[in-house]
Amino acid sequence: MKRTMKSIMKKTVKHWLLIPLLSLSLSGCAFNSIFINYPSQIAPVKAQLNTNTPMKGVEDVASNISGADGLLYAQEAGRVAQISGDFEASKNYYQQAVAAYLEFDDKATLSVTDLGATASSLFINDNVIPYRGPGYERVMLHQYQALNYLFSGDGEGALVEVRRSNQLQSSEQARYQKSQKSVQAMANGTIDAEMNKLGKAAGTVTSSFLNAYSYYTTGLLHEILGEPNDAFIDYRKAAQITPDNPYLQQDLVRLATQLSMPQQEEFERRWGKPKIQKKGEGQVIVLLERGFVPEKKSITIPFTIHGNWQTASLATYTSNSGAVSKGKISGLGKTLTAAPIANIDALAITALKEDLPAALVRQAARVYAKSEMARSVESSSKKRHNETDFAAIAMQIFNVVTEQADRRSWLTLPKQAQIARTYLKNGRYSLKLDNSPSQEIEVKSGRTTLVWVIDTGNHTRFYSIII
Amino acid sequence: MKNFKLIFMLAVAVGLAGCQSKVEYGDATEVETVNENFGSSDLQAITAKMVDSMLTFPPIVAMTLNDRPIMFVDKIKNKTSEHIDTESVTDSISNKLLRSGKFRFIDMTKVDAVRKQLDYQNNAGMVDPSTAISFGRQIGAQYMLYGNLSSIVKQSGSTKDVYYKMTMRLMDLETGLIEWSDEKEIRKVKSKSFLGL
Numbered sequence: 011m012k013r014t015m016k017s018i019m020k021k022t023v024k025h026w027l028l029i030p031l032l033s034l035s036l037s038g039c040a041f042n043s044i045f046i047n048y049p050s051q052i053a054p055v056k057a058q059l060n061t062n063t064p065m066k067g068v069e070d071v072a073s074n075i076s077g078a079d080g081l082l083y084a085q086e087a088g089r090v091a092q093i094s095g096d097f098e099a100s101k102n103y104y105q106q107a108v109a110a111y112l113e114f115d116d117k118a119t120l121s122v123t124d125l126g127a128t129a130s131s132l133f134i135n136d137n138v139i140p141y142r143g144p145g146y147e148r149v150m151l152h153q154y155q156a157l158n159y160l161f162s163g164d165g166e167g168a169l170v171e172v173r174r175s176n177q178l179q180s181s182e183q184a185r186y187q188k189s190q191k192s193v194q195a196m197a198n199g200t201i202d203a204e205m206n207k208l209g210k211a212a213g214t215v216t217s218s219f220l221n222a223y224s225y226y227t228t229g230l231l232h233e234i235l236g237e238p239n240d241a242f243i244d245y246r247k248a249a250q251i252t253p254d255n256p257y258l259q260q261d262l263v264r265l266a267t268q269l270s271m272p273q274q275e276e277f278e279r280r281w282g283k284p285k286i287q288k289k290g291e292g293q294v295i296v297l298l299e300r301g302f303v304p305e306k307k308s309i310t311i312p313f314t315i316h317g318n319w320q321t322a323s324l325a326t327y328t329s330n331s332g333a334v335s336k337g338k339i340s341g342l343g344k345t346l347t348a349a350p351i352a353n354i355d356a357l358a359i360t361a362l363k364e365d366l367p368a369a370l371v372r373q374a375a376r377v378y379a380k381s382e383m384a385r386s387v388e389s390s391s392k393k394r395h396n397e398t399d400f401a402a403i404a405m406q407i408f409n410v411v412t413e414q415a416d417r418r419s420w421l422t423l424p425k426q427a428q429i430a431r432t433y434l435k436n437g438r439y440s441l442k443l444d445n446s447p448s449q450e451i452e453v454k455s456g457r458t459t460l461v462w463v464i465d466t467g468n469h470t471r472f473y474s475i476i477i
Numbered sequence: 478m479k480n481f482k483l484i485f486m487l488a489v490a491v492g493l494a495g496c497q498s499k500v501e502y503g504d505a506t507e508v509e510t511v512n513e514n515f516g517s518s519d520l521q522a523i524t525a526k527m528v529d530s531m532l533t534f535p536p537i538v539a540m541t542l543n544d545r546p547i548m549f550v551d552k553i554k555n556k557t558s559e560h561i562d563t564e565s566v567t568d569s570i571s572n573k574l575l576r577s578g579k580f581r582f583i584d585m586t587k588v589d590a591v592r593k594q595l596d597y598q599n600n601a602g603m604v605d606p607s608t609a610i611s612f613g614r615q616i617g618a619q620y621m622l623y624g625n626l627s628s629i630v631k632q633s634g635s636t637k638d639v640y641y642k643m644t645m646r647l648m649d650l651e652t653g654l655i656e657w658s659d660e661k662e663i664r665k666v667k668s669k670s671f672l673g674l
Contacts, residue, residue, distance in 0.1 A: 112512075116669070117669075117674075118670040118671060118673030118674070119669060119670070119671045119672075120671055120672050121672075121673055122672075122673070123674055166555055167560060169556075170555065170558055170559065170560050173558035174558045177558060177632075
């Protein structure tokens with residue numbers, strides 16, 4: 011009798027061990043961020059971006075692209091290459107990220123590999139689930155890819171990416187349309203500042219789940235590549251999200267006048283007459299990106315179930331780390347003050363909030379699964395003698411060590427995006443952001459000079475192109 | 478224990494089988510439905526429709542009765558949300574038109590290379606001047622072929638609908654008249670499978 015008991019117990023132990031092993035093998039080589047938290051992997055790469063050798067860490071990041079979290083690493087590698095000014099390399103990396111997203115789209119509703127990953131997340135942690143970025147990251151990916159195409163001189167390719175981000179933007183908009191009144195207003199094309207004021211107090215402003223920077227960038231590309239009508243649509247949406255940006259207001263008035271839109275009068279009444287480009291002048295548009303989006307932190311709560319130690323870890327964002335200052339751009343006649351268009355950190359926080367309910371369900375299931383694992387080991391060995399229960403201790407250690415919060419997110423994104431625009435006479439100008447070293451740009455009459463300024467903290471980079 | 482071994486063996490077998498890949502030759506004109514993106518079948522359908530339509534259009538038939546008009550292909554503007562090599566589409570179309578024996582073409586993509594070669598022949602001092610082809614003797618095109626490729630993509634839940642429309646036109650460069658125009662529509666619907674890997 012005793013003997014059969016023992017063998018049954020032995021069997022159950024084996025089975026319990028077998029399941030996590032099998033599910034792990036199903037989810038493939040997803041070991042990257044399972045034990046080493048993601049922000050600490052990317053930290054050296056981010057530090058490198060503040061030096062003169064920004065591309066140094068990119069190889070390490072890119073080597074992970076073939077893994078289960080390839081999407082995330084491809085996004086990071088693409089962004090690092092982009093910040094460094096290697097637009098061709100960046101294009102390649104982003105293409106791999108786009109391919110990974112498309113692969114996710116094509117996956118069956120009930121996918122065996124997804125189920126396998128979810129199953130192993132019950133025994134290990136959420137990091138074994140392949141990374142699938144939140145909506146705003148995917149839109150930004152195409153937005154940045156469009157800029158890559160533009161800066162490598164392929165306007166038609168840039169517009170393809172713009173159309174792709176427009177598609178994703180509208181599906182993001184549709185997601186929130188049901189629940190958020192302000193998004194409904196956006197679909198109607200009205201701009202009401204009142205709604206935003208109300209929302210600000212409640213912390214549910216449109217700008218926390220829709221990205222005005224993406225709308226602005228796609229609008230901008232439409233405009234400078236000769237599709238002002240499409241630009242008007244995107245600018246209007248951007249203005250619905252960020253109504254108080256003076257440059258955006260000017261853009262709207264100018265385009266409404268240029269296209270003789272019915273809103274022209276209303277816009278002029280609100281924001282004044284448009285400043286029209288004079289003869290011999292060229293346009294300068296500045297896109298300014300500052301800082302890095304914050305990292306996810308983890309909270310770990312230890313507790314005991316049936317006398318076995320266990321922990322629960324969840325990802326969170328700590329309270330805001332201070333406001334980003336408005337960029338002062340000098341060297342273009344009078345000093346130009348850039349105006350914020352979007353806070354990427356707010357988008358990141360909302361994305362996490364949305365993800366939380368599902369994460370909590372998985373957490374609860376994991377607590378149960380792990381406590382059962384611990385119990386199954388413990389009861390079988392304790393039955394024999396009252397010796398030190400190594401298996402149970404080992405299982406508890408395994409449970410505690412493997413309990414890691416899912417801290418993955420695209421970390422090389424900027425914290426805030428700002429814009430500025432002005433008209434200047436034909437010629438060469440040396441541009442400066444705050445106290446950065448100066449950078450020479452050229453302005454040609456009747457043309458547009460797009461200047462993309464990326465400030466990563468201790469280092470400012472300028473990229474400009476004349477269109 | 479026996480069960481355990483069996484499951485283990487199965488897992489290993491499945492794992493190993495997953496690593497195998499193979500290569501096969503296929504038929505180039507076979508209908509391709511790997512995914513809903515613009516593919517070879519679409520290209521072939523567009524080419525066939527456009528060439529057919531043009532060669533059977535009565536005014537074009539009349540125009541090519543006693544003459545082989547000279548045309549050049551301007552690029553096809555890609556207005557879709559995919560990176561499509563539209564040059565490959567125009568290549569296929571001009572190739573078929575040329576093979577019909579009714580038109581002659583000027584290749585605008587090779588103008589620079591030709592200029593370099595003529596420059597070499599005339600100015601390098603390496604070529605016998607009596608055999609050198611002189612500048613300014615090429616024949617000008619009478620017609621321009623151009624087009625647009627646009628798409629509408631809609632997605633909801635597990636269904637994705639892609640619609641392509643290719644419009645092509647033939648313009649008489651002297652008069653500015655459009656001598657021929659046609660469009661080809663393609664619609665593809667993709668529904669995601671419920672169960673799968």
